[in-house]
Amino acid sequence: MVPAGVALAGDMLSIHELTKRRGSREILSGLSFEARPGRVTAFLGPNGAGKTSTLRILLGLDSATSGTALIDGVPFARLKDPLTKVGALLDGSGAHRSRTARAHLRWIAAAGGIPPARVAEVLAVVGLTDDARRRVRSYSLGMSRRLGLAAALLGDPEILVLDEPVNGLDPEGIRWIRTFLRERAETGRTVLLSSHFLGEVAETVDDAVVIHQGQIVAQGTLSEVVGEHGTIEDAYFALTGAPRGGLR
Amino acid sequence: MRQRSDIRVLTDAFRAELLKLVTLPAIQYTVLGIWAVTALITVALVNAGQDNTDVLSGPVPAGFVVLGLLSMTSEYQGGQIRTTLVAVPRRITAYVARLVAIVVVTGPVAGATVAVNALVGGRADGRAIGYLTATALIAQAVGALLRRTVPALVGLLTYYFVIGPLVRDRSFAEYLPDGTNWLALSVWAAGITALALAAFHTRDA
Known part of the structure; x- marks a missing residue:
């Protein structure tokens, strides 16, 4: 683990005063944080x-009402080689159900100017080599997530942005992704993962940002956020006021 | 790593869009269906002693409506649009790549359709290639605006098979999107595409 505050050559994600309004509802209210x-x-x-x-604003899918979300100082939409900079996993597989996994990864590689040979490599990394010619509609939830992760890894990116990466994975898959993400971070890369599932977080993460009703309620190193609450779980419930029974 | 040039980014995006079109089973079946229907109806028209090129302005355009529409609405199935925009974040580049890809696919498909019609029926109508391609482009733009297959398909087919035929004898009919005036057809295709591009550029994905 690299200690906090040490500047590396890798790329930083910085969100500054981000606000998003849909109609009269304010979904995000002045969010600021970094992932290092x-x-x-x-x-x-x-x-x-x-x-x-x-995360959608960070990836240029939605526009912010105000504020900025930058990748190494640049908005995502201005990146020329986005796949080598940022690998993204949002919910589902991000693939059309009637395409094969291989065809899906091939078009993404083409779009990113990535050699097609890389497709077989990422399929092997996520353990889908034997299912590469099957149509995505026949995939289990866990396999769909692995395919989404394979797409995120195509460009061997400096930064990973993963929305609920352990959702739908079996215990073996969860264990695998934990190790995988730690390894990415240890080679100096940036990993930002979102989660509402507390179990897997504590052992995997260095820093935590806690959001509640569109506002940040705590951020810092894991131990700073846990503070006097005892465990990350206690801290989470105290900070978000979420009902205890409502979460796994 | 060396950065790609703007041109390279666009040609890479175009290759990706082409791959998407040819690996989507619904597109493959639609193309085969267009050719089968063209051959069958051409035989029926010839046997009935009618003009074999009638099929090119009858049921065949529906197939090209489906082609154009699917090229856009398939993006909104399985969350593929997010994958597209993460790989090609510049919206105009992403849209133009798909626009060129549908022209590159529908042009030859329309050419082969006209050829099938001419070979089976005897008479050739080369202008139909332009008409069918323009129809696919209009459908693509409608798909980009509505983003969902079923409402867009119902709307387009209602126009082409109910409203269009109803007003066919009116004086303005030749200037409609299914009319015979080339300039008007080009303006319709360009206009609705510009509208769709503007929407794609500004809306949240």
């Missing part, structure tokens, strides 16, 4: 807190 190279940053909050909205 060499560290795994968890973006925590209950469902509907604004995690996905923040």
